[in-house]
Amino acid sequence: MLSLGACNPSPRIEDPTSPDHSFVFGHIDLEELPTEIDYVILRGWEGGEVTEFIRLRLDGGTFYAEYVPRGTYFVSQLGSSHGFMRTTMGTYALPPEASPIWVVVDRPGIYYMGSWRYHPGEANVFSPSEFSLEPVSRPAPGELLQALLPHAEGTAWETRLRSALATPPPPALRANPTSGGPAARSHGAP
Template identity: 35%
Template sequence: MVERVRRLFLLASAACLVACGSGSIGPERDINDPGNSLVFAYVDMSEAPTKIDGASLKPQGEPGYWHMNVAKDGQLLSQPYLPPGSYQMASLEGSGFFAGNNVYSFPTYGRNQTAVRIQKPGIYFMGAYRYAKVKTGMFEAGKFAIERVNSPSEVELLQRLQKEDWVKGTQWEARLRNRIAELGRK
């Protein structure tokens, strides 16, 4: 009897691993794959109830989401594994002691201002934005807007990305350096 329960438990565990495996978070890619693109953005959350703890990109016409790295400042977002395709910001997530958990969802239809199209491997800047609270009625759910801003610049953010731990020892060290030099010549 004990052996039968043990086998049943192992079978159920194996089924869970298959059903909930790492494939559910998207395809696994090597960070040094030369076909990868780096997409990054900045969102000033100083007027928001929380800083950013998580962010995701939605690929156009494909199921699933790509999760973004969030820098320690809770404002600089990056995703260094993207294959060619069209992407846009899908959500920002944050939490705070008094604010609780917040999910800032972007419209799932159409194209929002963060949209980017990757046709060949490279580094793509989605832009710098500022969180803005939208006034609502007393019994309405909270709303927000994301407004484009000019600062920090692409170069400033690339320099900050160079200091991120995930960059060290990867292809992105040289590619970020080259992109900064390219922008300096313009």
């Protein structure tokens, strides 16, 4: 199983290491989250199976990574790498069938995965981290790209993000293939 970005504590966006890599980003409003988190996990999906994972950076609710290869992905976890005695209360898992955030990276580009709001479910001792992610209209992709520019300063991604600001990409989401609904192909901004 491939793991990309297994340790990326810095918010700094690095220069592309491959011409095939894409930049993915989105936002989760964490205001109602009961614990602090500092990363989002993106999992690959191929042939009905979960594949590699990519650890996305998280800055004020905005998640992003600049090294995502082609493939189908879903947000599978929100979590924290802080704390000596961390428990599962700091990890919020989304199995494939529960994740609303899916994207197909079918060519190199910039992919906006939408803006979402964390909504707590009814917690109990058997499922302490039950929750849902609901789509919201703000922050818009242009706002997020503008906020990410300082992290990309001096890199090839800075130029690409500035270009994307002229015409911010629409959400590059696809229907959850495990739910039986129609799957819409989406394309990232070049």
